[in-house]
Amino acid sequence: MDLLDANLELKEIQKLQGHTDRVWSLAWNPATAAADVPAVFASCSGDKTVRIWEQSPSTRSWDCKAVLEETHTRTVRSCAWSPSGKLLATASFDATTAIWENVGGDFECVSTLEGHENEVKSVSWNASGSLLATCGRDKTVWIWEVMPGNEFECIQVLQGHTQDVKMVLWHPTMDVLFSCSYDNTVKVWWSEDDDGDWSCVQTLGESCHGHSSTVWSLDFNAKGDKLVTCSDDLTLKIWKADIPRMQSGDGYAPWNHLCTLSGYHDRTIFSVHWSSYYCREGIIASGAADDALRLFVQGKDGSMNEPSYQLLLKKKAHDMDINSVQWCPGEKRLLASASDDGTIKVWELATLS
Amino acid sequence: MQAIVIVLCKVSVSIGDIKDPEHPYSLEELKVITEDAIEVDNERSYVRVTFTPTVEHCSMATVIGLCLRVKLMRSLPSRYKMDIRVAPGTHATEAAVNKQLNDKERVAAALENPNLLDMVDECLAPCYA
Numbered sequence: 191m192d193l194l195d196a197n198l199e200l201k202e203i204q205k206l207q208g209h210t211d212r213v214w215s216l217a218w219n220p221a222t223a224a225a226d227v228p229a230v231f232a233s234c235s236g237d238k239t240v241r242i243w244e245q246s247p248s249t250r251s252w253d254c255k256a257v258l259e260e261t262h263t264r265t266v267r268s269c270a271w272s273p274s275g276k277l278l279a280t281a282s283f284d285a286t287t288a289i290w291e292n293v294g295g296d297f298e299c300v301s302t303l304e305g306h307e308n309e310v311k312s313v314s315w316n317a318s319g320s321l322l323a324t325c326g327r328d329k330t331v332w333i334w335e336v337m338p339g340n341e342f343e344c345i346q347v348l349q350g351h352t353q354d355v356k357m358v359l360w361h362p363t364m365d366v367l368f369s370c371s372y373d374n375t376v377k378v379w380w381s382e383d384d385d386g387d388w389s390c391v392q393t394l395g396e397s398c399h400g401h402s403s404t405v406w407s408l409d410f411n412a413k414g415d416k417l418v419t420c421s422d423d424l425t426l427k428i429w430k431a432d433i434p435r436m437q438s439g440d441g442y443a444p445w446n447h448l449c450t451l452s453g454y455h456d457r458t459i460f461s462v463h464w465s466s467y468y469c470r471e472g473i474i475a476s477g478a479a480d481d482a483l484r485l486f487v488q489g490k491d492g493s494m495n496e497p498s499y500q501l502l503l504k505k506k507a508h509d510m511d512i513n514s515v516q517w518c519p520g521e522k523r524l525l526a527s528a529s530d531d532g533t534i535k536v537w538e539l540a541t542l543s
Numbered sequence: 544m545q546a547i548v549i550v551l552c553k554v555s556v557s558i559g560d561i562k563d564p565e566h567p568y569s570l571e572e573l574k575v576i577t578e579d580a581i582e583v584d585n586e587r588s589y590v591r592v593t594f595t596p597t598v599e600h601c602s603m604a605t606v607i608g609l610c611l612r613v614k615l616m617r618s619l620p621s622r623y624k625m626d627i628r629v630a631p632g633t634h635a636t637e638a639a640v641n642k643q644l645n646d647k648e649r650v651a652a653a654l655e656n657p658n659l660l661d662m663v664d665e666c667l668a669p670c671y672a
Contacts, residue, residue: 212651236651264655267648283652309652327652354649372646404646422646457624479624479647510621511647531621 193469193487193502197542200483200505200525206243206534208254211236213528215268215514221275223520230255231516231526232278233534234266240280240290242297243534252536261288261299268312268357273319277340281310287324289340300340305332305347314367316360323367325355331369331379333388350377350390357407362414364436370405376419380442391442394419394429399447401427406459409474412466417445418474420459426451426476426486428499451499456480458511465517473502473539477512477527483537507535558592561610562666564603576611580630588622590615595630604634608644609653610666 212235219230228247234240240258245251264283271278278290278297287310289301307328314323322334322342331348353373360367367379367388376394381387394400403422410417415433420426428448436443457479465473471488478484482504489500510530518524525537559576560569580593592611596604608627615625628641643649653659 265651283655311648327649356648372642372649404642 192490193473194490194500198503198539199542200485200503200507200537201540203524203536203538204252206233206252206254206536207532208241208257209233209235209237209239209532209534211265212510212530212532213513213534214265216516216526216528216534217269217271217278218516218518218526219271219275220273220519221271223518225521229518229524231518232269232271232280233528234269234280235532236265238262238264238266238282240266240269240278255295256297258290258297258299261302262286264309267310270313270315272315272336273317279313279315279322281313281324281326283309285310285326287313287322289342291340301342303332303334303342303344305344306330311355312357312359314358314360316365316367317363318365321360321365323358323360323369325358325369327354329353329355329371331355331358331367331377333367333379346388348379348388348390350393351375356404359408359410362410362412364414364433368408368417370408370419372404374401374403374405374421374423376400376405376408378445382442392444394445394447399427399450401425404458407461409462409464411464411472416448416464418462418464420462420476422458424452424455424457424459426454426459426462426474426499428497449496449499451486454484454486454501454504460512461514461516463516466519467521467523473517474499475515475517475525477507477515479511481506481508481510481512481529483507483512483515483525483527485539505537507537508533558611558614561607561614562668563597564606564610564662564666566597588620588624590619590623590625592625592627593630594627595633604629604640605643606659606662606666608640609650609659610663612644612650613654613663614667 216233222230229245242256244255262282266282268281280288285306287303288299290297291300306326310326325331329351333346334342335345351371355371358369370376377390378392379388380391401421401423405421408419417429427450429445430448431445432443459478461477463475474486476484484504485502486499487502489498508529508531514528528534576594582591627644
């Protein structure tokens with residue numbers, strides 16, 4: 191099915207209220223991607239709490255199942271589920287990262303990771319759940335090893351960014367870590383040997399067609415051979431790497447700029463997320479400071495080496511800035527967005543009736 | 544002296560009488576902020592404020608900018624988008640100051656700092672003559 195020919199719209203399924211301050215981030219529980227399991231996601235806010243939302247199988251409506259409070263003492267900026275869906279990591283301006291475990295419906299804080307000098311801005315689990323990464327305003331990226339008994343040990347503090355690090359994300363299939371920053375760059379971190387040191391193997395900066403202002407967020411396509419980054423410079427950039435070569439053990443495969451999507455956004459783009467379904471190449475969703483969601487797909491024109499991306503649709507989604515946009519994993523065809531207006535909205539991409 | 548008033552869809556915001564963090568005068572009295580430095584687009588719900596720090600190396604430029612942002616945030620309807628910047632050519636690290644003032648995550652974190660918040664509230668407190 192060619193999405194550009196289909197008549198699609200983003201239908202608002204529900205508006206979720208509850209947070210008493212801006213909602214910064216949200217994360218779908220990966221274990222709930224299965225068709226018969228009710229979808230669950232976590233949201234975190236300037237109100238210092240994390241909320242867990244679940245879709246009722248009978249009414250199909252979303253309810254807040256838990257409020258994780260009295261742990262973080264400042265804004266909770268980011269949250270991420272472990273690949274098994276059993277643990278939730280939350281990163282806060284209070285300089286800590288909390289690890290929560292779902293114990294029979296109640297969430298307990300089982301560990302607190304300290305070390306960052308100031309605000310922690312992002313947290314990410316690797317594909318196997320054996321490593322955790324955090325980053326913050328202290329310009330560092332920390333890698334933690336997940337040990338038995340919910341113990342976490344910092345194995346390295348990565349220096350390199352010259353400014354506030356906004357987000358970290360592990361590659362979907364390989365233990366390669368990506369970070370993006372207020373210093374306008376994206377850095378790639380890798381450890382060649384299993385027990386070796388991690389180092390910055392590549393910097394995606396202005397000299398290689400990189401961004402000219404803060405890079406706020408990044409995401410990968412399902413295959414992990416393409417990367418999308420978004421920035422305060424009002425553009426999205428797509429990058430590509432020879433992943434099969436790297437997976438076959440042929441050393442590090444660098445990322446190269448593929449194209450820049452400019453002229454579509456007129457205010458800062460805070461979040462970008464690449465769906466793993468709908469069509470072979472997936473759909474890129476962006477959330478921006480103009481309160482709108484935009485969806486982009488690979489266009490029909492363009493060659494293998496220079497694909498073109500086109501705007502599928504734009505939707506004014508909230509009353510204030512959108513801070514986070516996330517596709518639901520699995521086949522559920524849902525998208526969630528979080529905003530400065532304190533609400534979260536769940537959307538369905540559907541054909542216009 | 545008349546305070547500078549921005550009239551936006553029946554909401555009046557006076558930002559000229561914000562006190563300078565270092566001097567006993569208001570920002571308008573010091574000519575840090577003047578009427579022509581405020582651009583308002585009511586249809587697009589957009590405000591841009593340009594301010595001129597008193598000296599080129601003014602270390603208080605970020606605090607002044609923060610005060611302007613907080614005053615506007617507290618007074619304008621939430622749909623308004625705002626950009627705050629120093630007047631081009633008036634500050635040694637203009638780009639760095641502008642970037643910080645317009646990074647809402649940095650602004651949010653700064654305003655969670657009680658000392659900074661106190662300073663901002665002090666600058667925004669009405670002056671009873």
